[in-house]
Amino acid sequence: MDVIDMENGGFRYNGGGWIFRSLSFTVGEGEILSILGPNGKGKTTLLKAIQGMLRLSEGSIARGGNVGYVPQIAAASFGYSVLDMVVMGRSRHLGLFTPPGKRDFAVAHRCLERLGLDSLADRPFRTLSGGERQMTLIARALASECRCLVLDEPASALDFGNQNAMLRTLRSLREDGMAVIMSTHMPHHAHVVSDRALLMFSSEEHVCGKCDEVLVDENLRRLYGADVRRISFSSGGRGYSAVVPLFS
Amino acid sequence: MTERRAVFPFSLLAGLLVALTGAVALFSLAVGRFPVPVERVAWILFSALIPAEGSWNVQETSVVLLIRLPRVLGSLIAGGGLAMAGAALQGVFRNPLVGPQIIGVSSGAGFGGALAILLFDGLFAVIPLAFVFGLLAMIAVWSLGSGDREESLLSLVLGGVVISAFFTALTSLGQYVADPYNKLPAIVMWLMGSFASSSWDRLVFAVPVICCSGTLLYLVRFRINVLSLGQEEAEALGIDVARNRWFVLVCTTLITAATVALAGIVGWVGLVVPHMARMLVGSDHRKLLPVSALLGATYLTLMDDVARSLTAAEIPIGILTALAGAPLFAFLLKKRRREGGAWM
Numbered sequence: 001m002d003v004i005d006m007e008n009g010g011f012r013y014n015g016g017g018w019i020f021r022s023l024s025f026t027v028g029e030g031e032i033l034s035i036l037g038p039n040g041k042g043k044t045t046l047l048k049a050i051q052g053m054l055r056l057s058e059g060s061i062a063r064g065g066n067v068g069y070v071p072q073i074a075a076a077s078f079g080y081s082v083l084d085m086v087v088m089g090r091s092r093h094l095g096l097f098t099p100p101g102k103r104d105f106a107v108a109h110r111c112l113e114r115l116g117l118d119s120l121a122d123r124p125f126r127t128l129s130g131g132e133r134q135m136t137l138i139a140r141a142l143a144s145e146c147r148c149l150v151l152d153e154p155a156s157a158l159d160f161g162n163q164n165a166m167l168r169t170l171r172s173l174r175e176d177g178m179a180v181i182m183s184t185h186m187p188h189h190a191h192v193v194s195d196r197a198l199l200m201f202s203s204e205e206h207v208c209g210k211c212d213e214v215l216v217d218e219n220l221r222r223l224y225g226a227d228v229r230r231i232s233f234s235s236g237g238r239g240y241s242a243v244v245p246l247f248s
Numbered sequence: 249m250t251e252r253r254a255v256f257p258f259s260l261l262a263g264l265l266v267a268l269t270g271a272v273a274l275f276s277l278a279v280g281r282f283p284v285p286v287e288r289v290a291w292i293l294f295s296a297l298i299p300a301e302g303s304w305n306v307q308e309t310s311v312v313l314l315i316r317l318p319r320v321l322g323s324l325i326a327g328g329g330l331a332m333a334g335a336a337l338q339g340v341f342r343n344p345l346v347g348p349q350i351i352g353v354s355s356g357a358g359f360g361g362a363l364a365i366l367l368f369d370g371l372f373a374v375i376p377l378a379f380v381f382g383l384l385a386m387i388a389v390w391s392l393g394s395g396d397r398e399e400s401l402l403s404l405v406l407g408g409v410v411i412s413a414f415f416t417a418l419t420s421l422g423q424y425v426a427d428p429y430n431k432l433p434a435i436v437m438w439l440m441g442s443f444a445s446s447s448w449d450r451l452v453f454a455v456p457v458i459c460c461s462g463t464l465l466y467l468v469r470f471r472i473n474v475l476s477l478g479q480e481e482a483e484a485l486g487i488d489v490a491r492n493r494w495f496v497l498v499c500t501t502l503i504t505a506a507t508v509a510l511a512g513i514v515g516w517v518g519l520v521v522p523h524m525a526r527m528l529v530g531s532d533h534r535k536l537l538p539v540s541a542l543l544g545a546t547y548l549t550l551m552d553d554v555a556r557s558l559t560a561a562e563i564p565i566g567i568l569t570a571l572a573g574a575p576l577f578a579f580l581l582k583k584r585r586r587e588g589g590a591w592m
Contacts, residue, residue: 053483069484078342078476079531091474092486096495099470099534144486 001064002026003148003179004050008059011042011049018203019045023059025198025208027148032170032180034190034211037200038224043183046200047150050181063148066092068141070151073133082128082136083121086112089143104143111142115169131162138169149173151182155189167193187215187228187243199223215243258535261528265542269324272546276320276553277312281560284308293317314448321455322446323552323565324545326507327517329458331544333500334518335525335536336465339476340496341405344581347519348504351404351497352411354515356385357508359415362422362435371445374438375453375509382505385411386497441512441566443552454510461499461506465537468495472533514566516573517548523580 010021019042027033037043048054051067068089083105090104100108112118115135120128125136134154141149154170155163170180170193184190190197190211197215198208201223207214220228220243227246232239277293278286292312333348348354360381364373392407419439426432465472471492474482482489507514521544522536528543529535548565551572555565 051484053480066486069481071481071484079526080473081530081532084473084532088474088477088485091471091482094470096471096492097467140485 002028002062003064004067004181005062005064006050006059007061009049009056009061010058011045011054012057018057020200020206021058021204023206025196027179027181027196029147029177029179030174031196032174032182032194033208034194034197035181035183035200036185036187036190036197036223037183041200042203043200044152047152047181047183050148050150065147066144067148067150068144068146070134070137070141070149070154072152073130073137073157078126080125081121082112082117082123082125083108085125085136086139086143089140092144107145108139108143111139112136114142115139129162131158131165134158134162134166135169142173146178148179148181151180153183153185156185163189187220187230191215191230191241191243258529262538262542265539265546269542269546272549273320273324276323276549277316279553280311280316280557282311284312318448318451319443319446319552319556320549322443322451322510323549325455325458326443326511326514327521327548327551328541328545329462329503330507330514330518330548331521331525331540332462332465332537333503334544335522335533335540336472336496337500337518338522339472339533339536340493342476342478343405344523345519346405347516348500348507349412349513349515349518350408351501351504352385352389352408352415353382353501353504354508354513355412355415355419356388357382357505358439358513359419359422361438361508361512362419365434365438366422366426366431375450378509379457379505381415382501382508385415386501386505390497437564438512439566440564441514441569442555442562442564443511444556444562446510450510454506457506458503461502462541465496465499465503466541468492469533469537472496472537476531476533512564512566514548514569516569516577517544520573520577520580521547523577523584527580527584 004027006026007024009023010018012018023046025033035043035046045054047069049056050061051069052063087100087104087108089111090100090107094100094104109118109121112121115138117132117135117139120132120136125133128136134157138149138151138154151170155166158166167189170182174180174193182194194211196209197211198206199214199219200206207219215230217229220230224245227248228243229246230241230243232241234240274286274289277289278284284292288308289312292309296313330348334346337346337348337351338344357378360377360379361374363381364377365371367373389404389407389411392410393404423432423435426435471487474485474487475489475492475496477485479489482492504518522540525536525540525543529539548569551568552565555563555568
């Protein structure tokens, strides 16, 4: 079943040029879509349109449930605890005058447990490592009881170990039936976790398809204007493939 | 700061602060040029509710009930209101330097009060005009600040600075043309802030406004947490950021305007007290708002005690709060940074 269904979507700020146009794709339950494109080609704008923070200028988008958003790790100037952060995910279910109650805290705890963060609940958010913060923000999105998770470059600021943990988390959420959309600068990540990839070459040129079919050298070269190779090898009887840039 | 939660339960802290506020209020009714023993103050208060016999005289009764009680109530409520407004604004603006004065409301209300003194005899017009000009200042700031989405907070602060400067200039103009023998001193004294003229009929207007707005702010305490994450994140969490911010701004404006109308410009309370509260309970506005209110009430009432008891003549309270507030503010921020804490 489709959770997100965009048809011929286009967006531009009042009278400006098109940020993206005639874009169609669907994301179903238990499916991961990666969005790739060079800097400034509208990935973040598209993510906002998917959440409904920006309204499409043309075309339509159907959402089969709430969308939870995981921003890039931001500097935290406030001293909230991890639990306080996660319970804020409940906002959309709370009235203007209603603070979160027992049930909301129970949901927050469950989401922390789901990601193995329960031991961090009382820690100040700002003392966490980058990886832990990112996980907390995912827990916050889950606390909103969303059916689709939108992540803005979830792994770009993380080291290899945390990248791996992040990608495994995304995979396990997919197993729960979550629809996941993430933007990424790393074709390699897209390859490892996602079912399909959306490549945004320019505002009106994009391809969307199975990773194996669209994440090919030629497309990636065109996408980034740099030489990129996909390499495949096997280790311990398992086949792997990686995408590496050829820096000149 | 939130680690302290487990060690020191919030309900105990809140109870202690309520008791402290009550004790300070009782003490403030007793202290002054004409001292009344605390136990007699308690009896006078008690007998005002339930007629009882006692060994106090009419003079003591009228000092406590007619002169000091409205004044203490005024400073409690103004202090609590200003501190709460400051805490809410710092959260919404995500900035530790923001206070009720920065949004230009104080200057607007200050000008309104000065204008009232200039145009009319007596103080009857001060409250309504201070209030109206406070609201006008807020609307002006808001219309300057609205428009661009991303930078709307910054442009709001800029709008506040501009409007503040404008109304300050108008106030100076008013002082320049005022009659130097009878109007000018009244304007200057009024602008420096004082609870000296607090009386029951002045409280009747300000207290309900501050209490209602304060209650509304308290009710949206969790929303202020969400707003403090910033526009984008708050929007992504599914709340209507613009409308929620408006709500908080209107409440803080009403509080500020009502306080200026009641007691002139009393600076620094709304800026300093939230930082003290944050050291006690952390950044969570669910705790920060009530604790700020209690601390602010205690702080301003003690300041007012000093203002009216230290010398034979009244010291304007605006001078005292600034004298105490500026070094205290510097100290609090430095201490927090040294301890590796967040600004907020």
